[in-house]
Amino acid sequence: MFPHQRVIVRRGPESGLPIIVAVHSTARGPAIGGCRMAAYPDWRDGLDDALRLSAAMTTKCALAGLPHGGGKTVIVLPPGAAGPARTAALHDAGTTIEELAGAYATGPDVGTGPDDMAVIGERTEHVFCRPAEAGGSGDSSPATAAGTIAALRALCEFRFGSPDLSRRSFAVLGLGRVGARVARLLADAGAELTVSDIDDSKRPENVAWTDPGKCLAAEVDVLVPAALGGLLTPRTVPTLRCRAIAGPANNQLDRESTAALLHDRGIVWAPDAVVSAGGIIHATAVELRHEPPARAMARVEAIGDTLGRVLRAAATDGIPPAEAATRLARAAMP
Structure with missing residues (x-):
């Protein structure tokens, strides 16, 4: 959409x-975005993730009508790391965020949760989704799952003529x-x-189970990506046997051009920037704007x-939904 406003990359002193903290935009208001703690082959891969995810957060906030821009924190773990100094790394993230003086606030993402936000909160007040007993809104996954179900109903109504799941x-x-909540x-x-x-240990009872490769190519009405991103690629799109895709995983496309491949195959892809916004919508409503829970869930x-x-x-203009979402997000920017 446009270049990042500020990117901080440092080796944590503790x-x-x-x-890595990437602030993509504050045009609509202070940037928000989760703190990801994950292993990468190289720290530059973590930087790429932070840049991509923070830009996606700007789109997500604009489409959701939130008075915020996009940001992201990435804590890079070495490959195969076990038992890292988690508290020290979270403190380093908190100290870095505090230096931004309110231009960016973080929440949970892959590899972190509400308890970790409480640790980050020891170094900065610019954090949300801490446990309720620590004054936060707690786990964001119920709201993210609820938003995903709302999106699936809308997708089914558009694609199949009825929202009946x-x-x-x-x-x-x-x-x-x-993903488990959505299921x-x-x-x-x-x-x-x-x-x-x-992880086979997550296999639920009384539900059909398959391995991830077969699940991606399952012959179903709707594929629901709920793991890490980048699974929709020029290699995987030809193998798909679904009629539509919507899920809470972020950055499902390996690159923007892959949206056109899905469109050409007649597969309706619901942009993840819309589908996955429930957690951030709920948390900012409750913690930053102090709205009652019922209003936040609405x-x-x-x-x-x-x-x-x-x-x-997208249907009116004959373009992929990803392009329609980008146009609407741009129109919402000041």
Whole structure:
């Protein structure tokens, strides 16, 4: 959309680990975005992730109507690392965020959770989703999952003519905190369900299970990516046998041009910037704007309306939904 405003890369003085904080935009208000703690082959791979994810957060906030821009924190663990100095690394992240003087606040992401936000909060007040007993809104995954279900209903209404999930088949790829909740909600709605995860211990009872490779290519109505991003590529798109895709995983496309490959195959892809926004919508409503829980959840449910608007705009203009989402996000920027 446009260049980053500020990027900090440093070796944490307490942990010795690479700490990366990327602020993409503050045009709509202070930047927000999660803190990711993950192993990368090289620290520059972590930097690439931070840049990509922070830019996506700007789009996510604009589409959700939030008065914020996008940012991201990445703590780079060495490959194969076990038992790192977690507290020291989180303190280093908090100290770096504090230097930005409110231009950016962080929350949980891959590899971190509410307890980690409390540790970051020992060094900066610019953090959200701390445990409720620590004054935060707690785990964001229920709201992210609820927003994903709202998006799936909107997608089904657009693609199949009805929001009734019980009439459709779904393949959920990834059973982390969000993916497992999405799978349970789909099962409760009576949907036909297949699930998968790289960790066999997450295999649920009474639900069809397959390995991740087969799950990606499952013959279902809707594929629900709920693990790490980058799974939709020029190599994997030709193998897909779904009719639509919507899930909470961030950065599902390996590159923007892959959206056109999905469009050419007639597969409706719901942009993850819309689908995955529930957690950040809920947390900022409760913690930053002090809205009551019911109002915050109403904002989460409105993800369905936002996705419907994106899909209709794409259909009207004959373009991929990703392009329609980008246009709408740009129009929302000051």
